[in-house]
Amino acid sequence: SGTGNRRHPLFFLEPLRNWLSGGKGGKGGKGSRQPRASGELQLPTIKSSSVVSSSSMLRVAATSSAAGKAALTAAAAGGVPPAEEPDDVAEERARVEGLNAYEAHPIVVRQLNKTYPGLDGQPPKLAVRTLNLGIERGECFGLLGPNGAGKSTSINMMVGLLEPSAGTALIGGYDITHDMDAIYSLMGVCPQHDLLWETLTGRQHLLFYGRLKGLTGPALEAAVESSLRAVNLWSGKVGDKQARQYSGGMKRRLSVAISFTGNPLVVYLDEPSTGLDPASRRNLWDVVKANKRDRAIVLTTHSMEEAEMLCDRLGIFVDGRLVCIGNPKEITSRYGGFLVFTITVPAEQEAAARQLVAAMSPNARLTYSVGGTLKFELPTAEVSLSRVFATMAGSRAAGLAVLDWGVANATLEEVFILFARAIGAKAGD
Numbered sequence: 001s002g003t004g005n006r007r008h009p010l011f012f013l014e015p016l017r018n019w020l021s022g023g024k025g026g027k028g029g030k031g032s033r034q035p036r037a038s039g040e041l042q043l044p045t046i047k048s049s050s051v052v053s054s055s056s057m058l059r060v061a062a063t064s065s066a067a068g069k070a071a072l073t074a075a076a077a078g079g080v081p082p083a084e085e086p087d088d089v090a091e092e093r094a095r096v097e098g099l100n101a102y103e104a105h106p107i108v109v110r111q112l113n114k115t116y117p118g119l120d121g122q123p124p125k126l127a128v129r130t131l132n133l134g135i136e137r138g139e140c141f142g143l144l145g146p147n148g149a150g151k152s153t154s155i156n157m158m159v160g161l162l163e164p165s166a167g168t169a170l171i172g173g174y175d176i177t178h179d180m181d182a183i184y185s186l187m188g189v190c191p192q193h194d195l196l197w198e199t200l201t202g203r204q205h206l207l208f209y210g211r212l213k214g215l216t217g218p219a220l221e222a223a224v225e226s227s228l229r230a231v232n233l234w235s236g237k238v239g240d241k242q243a244r245q246y247s248g249g250m251k252r253r254l255s256v257a258i259s260f261t262g263n264p265l266v267v268y269l270d271e272p273s274t275g276l277d278p279a280s281r282r283n284l285w286d287v288v289k290a291n292k293r294d295r296a297i298v299l300t301t302h303s304m305e306e307a308e309m310l311c312d313r314l315g316i317f318v319d320g321r322l323v324c325i326g327n328p329k330e331i332t333s334r335y336g337g338f339l340v341f342t343i344t345v346p347a348e349q350e351a352a353a354r355q356l357v358a359a360m361s362p363n364a365r366l367t368y369s370v371g372g373t374l375k376f377e378l379p380t381a382e383v384s385l386s387r388v389f390a391t392m393a394g395s396r397a398a399g400l401a402v403l404d405w406g407v408a409n410a411t412l413e414e415v416f417i418l419f420a421r422a423i424g425a426k427a428g429d
């Protein structure tokens with residue numbers, strides 16, 4: 001590399017990038033796992049490649065022929081050598097391999113893969129690659145990832161809307177590849193887009209789904225009343241109005257109530273709070289928290305605030321693979337090895353401000369620059385908070401007219417963007 005001994009501050013992401021390059025036969029030829037030539041990581045912008053609504057309620061066949069299916073399965077099983085996995089992902093795989101206590105782990109995902117057939121001469125799309133995951137009772141697991149990362153495909157396999165190309169998942173001990181009928185009665189789903197009948201009331205929806213779950217008589221009435229109360233659709237007899245009269249927030253709350261009807265062992269919540277105002281979101285979060293006990297919840301979200309608020313553990317998905325897994329605080333402290341530093345100066349002093357930051361932190365990375373406002377990531381390995389304060393105290397003497405500045409620890413959102421930006425370019429094939 002032409003960069004000498006200097007390591008890029010985000011050097012820890014390089015093995016992940018190589019790992020992602022490895023499974024797909026990219027520029028280096030089929031199956032190539034060659035590391036990138038440069039020691040400096042290029043940080044590409046994230047690509048949004050999802051073109052398919054994750055709310056699709058159609059079961060999509062893996063392929064139309066047995067031979068095609070075998071080819072897709074083989075492609076999917078092309079897999080990843082465990083040695084190249086990130087440590088936390090490898091630990092989860094090892095944990096899942098040894099799991100047989102399905103009572104305690106309602107969701108056990110083993111080597112799950114999904115490859116979509118290529119359309120119009122395009123190569124097959126490896127949407128989920130070798131996912132291993134064990135989710136405990138009482139745990140809410142968050143699937144995070146940029147658009148097109150494979151979150152909905154993973155959930156759609158678990159709820160029986162899609163057939164896996166390889167691997168399987170055990171839900172309450174039942175196998176998704178041949179026991180879906182048993183699994184349907186154990187699960188509740190809140191899809192990304194509300195699937196409600198406009199002419200039915202909230203109460204009628206809950207009665208309908210309660211009966212599907214086997215509830216009858218007083219038990220059914222009691223379950224419906226407690227659901228309506230839990231999601232604030234009880235007072236003012238709102239639950240007796242037709243769904244077409246509901247606001248977006250009320251519809252979303254009804255969808256979440258439906259997913260918890262009948263006390264299911266597992267619940268899937270696909271972006272539950274999308275489109276809600278802040279008060280409705282908080283109310284919905286309270287509902288989810290109050291219903292966590294005794295069941296496993298899988299939640300997808302693009303809101304880091306929601307992930308931190310609700311999830312006991314998170315998995316960040318990029319290009320069909322888990323690239324990190326852990327609880328939100330752990331992930332932030334493990335990967336957030338940088339301070340976020342912002343400074344605003346008159347536009348003509350931008351160059352001087354950059355020099356000041358470079359002197360304070362030679363590996364600082366500029367992430368934003370508009371009209372005199374600059375934002376940097378400063379690796380904590382080379383700069384402390386006290387150094388930042390000392391530098392800024394001397395900035396006037398250095399001739400800078402600083403209009404504003406600030407420094408903060410990295411947040412989960414910044415760590416997420418870091419992963420998506422550094423690795424996400426591989427997703428855009």
Ligand SMILES: Nc1ncnc2c1ncn2[C@@H]1O[C@H](COP(=O)(O)OP(=O)(O)OP(=O)(O)O)[C@@H](O)[C@H]1O
Pocket residue numbers: 049050051052053054060116117125127145146147148149150151152153154
């Ligand atoms: N039926 C399909 N046929 C071919 N490719 C598909 C199909 N469904 C999804 N894909 C592709 O598989 C990849 C994963 O898509 P998926 O919808 O699972 O991502 P996601 O993480 O849920 O995205 P979003 O956050 O936008 O919902 C994407 O590249 C998508 O374009």
